[in-house]
Each structure stands twice: as C-alpha cells, then as structure tokens.
Amino acid sequence: MGKYSFFSKSSVTIKSMTLSRLVNYFLKNPVNILYTGLLVVVLLLTYENSFSKKKQLTSHFSGKIEFGQTNAHQLITSQASAEFSMEGGQRVLTLKITEPKNFESVFIKLFDVNGTGTYFIPGDGKNSNIGNLIKNLNNYNDKNNFYVASLPNADGVFNGVGRINITNISDEFVEGDLILVTNNPQGVQAVLESAKFSISIN
Numbered sequence: 334m335g336k337y338s339f340f341s342k343s344s345v346t347i348k349s350m351t352l353s354r355l356v357n358y359f360l361k362n363p364v365n366i367l368y369t370g371l372l373v374v375v376l377l378l379t380y381e382n383s384f385s386k387k388k389q390l391t392s393h394f395s396g397k398i399e400f401g402q403t404n405a406h407q408l409i410t411s412q413a414s415a416e417f418s419m420e421g422g423q424r425v426l427t428l429k430i431t432e433p434k435n436f437e438s439v440f441i442k443l444f445d446v447n448g449t450g451t452y453f454i455p456g457d458g459k460n461s462n463i464g465n466l467i468k469n470l471n472n473y474n475d476k477n478n479f480y481v482a483s484l485p486n487a488d489g490v491f492n493g494v495g496r497i498n499i500t501n502i503s504d505e506f507v508e509g510d511l512i513l514v515t516n517n518p519q520g521v522q523a524v525l526e527s528a529k530f531s532i533s534i535n
Contacts, residue, residue: 394430396528401521415532438467454495464495464513466523480515480523487520
C-alpha cells in the first residue's frame with residue numbers, strides 16, 4: 334500500500350512539474366503559442382486537402398460509342414487509369430478505360446506528350462499514336478473484337494483517325510476530350526465521339 338502511494342505521488346509530482354515548465358515556457362515566449370496553433374492548423378489543412386484531393390482524383394470517363402450496326406450508346410465509367418512511361422526517349426501517356434458491365438474498352442497511347450494541346454491518332458510523329466476500341470475485353474481471342482485507328486474500312490480506305498485534346502494535365506491527373514474512328518480486320522467501323530475524361534495518373 335505504501336509503495337503504491339509513493340509511486341502515485343511521484344507520478345503526480347512529475348506531471349505537475351512538466352506541466353508547470355510548459356506553462357512557463359509558453360508564458361515567457363507567447364509567440365510559441367501562435368506557432369503551435371499554426372502548426373495544428375497546417376496539419377489539419379494538410380489532412381483535409383489530402384482527403385479532398387483523393388476525392389477529386391476519382392477517375393471518370395463518358396462518351397458515345399458505336400460498334401458496326403449496333404445502336405450508339407453511352408459509355409460511362411469510373412474504371413479508367415492513366416500512366417506515364419518512357420519509350421525511346423519519349424514521354425508516353427497511356428489511357429485505359431473499361432466499362433465493367435459489358436467490358437467495352439478504350440485504349441489510347443500517345444507519344445511525346447509534353448503538356449496540354451491537341452494530339453492526333455495516328456499522327457505524324459516519330460512514333461504513331463495508338464487508338465483502339467474494344468467491343469468486349471474478355472473476348473480477346475477474337476481479333477475482330479478489336480477496332481484500330483490504323484486499319485482500313487471495308488472499302489480499303491484508311492479512314493481511321495483520332496483526336497484527343499488534353500486540357501489539363503499534371504503528375505496526378507489528366508483531363509480532356511476525345512474522338513476516335515476505328516476499323517476491325519473485317520473493315521467494320523467503330524466510333525467514339527463526344528468523349529470527356531478526367532483520369533488520375535498512377
């Protein structure tokens with residue numbers, strides 16, 4: 334009992350001395366109270382901004398898509414990703430979009446991306462930009478399931494083309510709009526138009 338009482342009193346004494354020293358420290362240096370308060374505010378704002386940024390960076394893609402004679406319909410999904418890589422000394426931006434219910438997909442690969450602006454598919458750069466529309470990503474064994482901007486139509490005309498306007502880009506996200514005309518190996522055409530996107534970068 335005595336031992337317990339001794340340690341209890343000692344603990345209270347130490348806490349009181351520590352608290353007293355802290356109070357004296359802040360009273361002698363009132364500016365420290367301000368700095369401490371600012372630090373708390375900064376930490377709270379940093380956490381809040383990080384949380385808000387994560388919410389803002391949620392990816393979104395929407396556009397009107399049509400495969401062959403099927404009715405044009407909306408492709409709307411949050412299943413979209415973007416990433417930067419280096420290939421042949423060029424900065425490459427890759428976009429991957431998939432509608433999780435029917436697995437309709439969009440694949441874009443742009444070479445030499447150096448900021449906002451208009452990029453054409455296939456374009457006339459050192460490397461041809463890539464634009465693909467995929468009717469069903471799960472059906473990857475069927476080559477006619479893949480519609481490519483660089484393939485000709487049924488008349489043998491190379492009318493595949495794409496244009497992507499990047500309106501905002503950083504290390505964290507990319508935003509813009511897209512139009513893409515593609516053909517599969519049989520010459521059947523697929524079109525994506527009025528597409529808008531805001532995609533977080535991995």
